[in-house]
Amino acid sequence: MNMQEIKENLITHVKANFPEAAEKEFDGNRLDFNVDKQCIPSILTYLKDRLGYIHLSHIACVDWLEEGEFEIIFIVWSPEEKMKVFIRTRIDREKPVMPNIDMIWRQANTYERELREMFGVEFIGLEAPDEFLLEDWGGPPPMRRDFDTEAYADDTFWHRPGREDALDVREEIIRRSREEIPDFAKKYSR
Amino acid sequence: MINDKNSQKIVDIIQNWSRKHSIWVLAYGTGCGAIEIPPTMTSRYDAERLGVRGAATPRQADVLLITGYLTTKTLKRVIRVYEQMQDPKYVIGFGSCTINGGMYYDSYNTIKVLDKYLPVDVYINGCMPRPEAVLAGFGKLQQLIAEGKANGATKYKENLEWYRGNQKKIIPNWVMPEYNW
Ligand code: SF4
Secondary structure (H helix, E strand, C coil): CCHHHHHHHHHHHHHHHCCCCEEEECCCCEEEEECCHHHHHHHHHHHHHCCCCCEEEEEEEEEECCCCEEEEEEEEEECCCCEEEEEEEEEECCCCEEECCCCCCCCHHHHHHHHHHHHCCEEECCCCCCCCCCCCCCCCCCCCCCCCHHHHHHHHCCCCCCCCCCCCHHHHHHHHHCCCCCHHHHCCCC | CCCCHHHHHHHHHHHHHHHHCCEEEECCCCCCHHHHHHHHHCCCCCHHHHCEEEECCHHHCCEEEECCCCEHHHHHHHHHHHHHCCCCCEEEEECHHHHHCHHHCCCCCECCCHHHCCCCCEEECCCCCCHHHHHHHHHHHHHHHHCCCCCHHHHHHHCHHHHHHHHHHHCCCCCCCCCCC
16 A cells, blocks of 8 residues: 555544544644544554554643643554544643543653643643652743743753843844844844 | 870871872763863873773762763752762862853753852863863862862861752752761
């Protein structure tokens, strides 16, 4: 089977069991599914047990601050079909709660602990000690986009004086190479 | 026992001279800078000809190299290691991260100014310092030892309260053993 056939086959199978899953195709060996968060354990079990996606590559979180949502992404890989599947779901940013999947893949536990600590996403029934990477952490989850890391560093740590007059070399580089500053980068200029 | 002042001076000179030529470095690396230690130690730059060599445990070591940024989590371990080391002991801050935070100046989890938490005898700047700079730093440390000026450990003992206060400010859950000096 070539890649296209594998993808079509996969879409048919997933759609038959999870009709509400919205697929999105990409070039190469990648396929995305948007699903509801309740379906996550069942769709992952289905992919793992029936379709050969036995490897969990990653669990990631994207902070859609403007939309008030977190996007949780599970990446699974099939070594036979050489295909990776992204399972995406959106959850509420105010009360981020997710079903726990560490009974499907044991290693998911580590990723879930990290997301709990860095984004404050709660996984129901996750059994793990509270602290993972941040010991004695008192602030808000640091990977959220509304966490101001510079302000936090300013009032937690000392700074050695002398950084204030650091020059913004960006202007000079742009003048010499005659490039434009992209709009999104402008707000970082001093 | 030597009591009179002049002979004490002579003993100090001999002591410092011998200390200066056997700097044993604790093999403990933090941050990215530890990657410059192997080239410094091995054949090309060969730090051992200056008496600089690795030691396996804190109790055998004289120098604690802080080779880069320190997260608050690592700082705990580093303080513990430093307090386990026996006199004479020196600290070398290595790279701009230990001096003013370097490129991690706005990080939520790394300390910016090392000498608020541990007494630093020599700073080596650079991000990261090349082996030549490291050797220059060791040379400076040797010079300070010979002059009897590398007294970070004494400073630490005398101002323990101040250092502890700073350390406890960012490590609120202080569950570390207190070492008797
Ligand atoms: S000074 Fe540079 S090389 Fe050293 S730890 Fe910091 S970022 Fe890494």
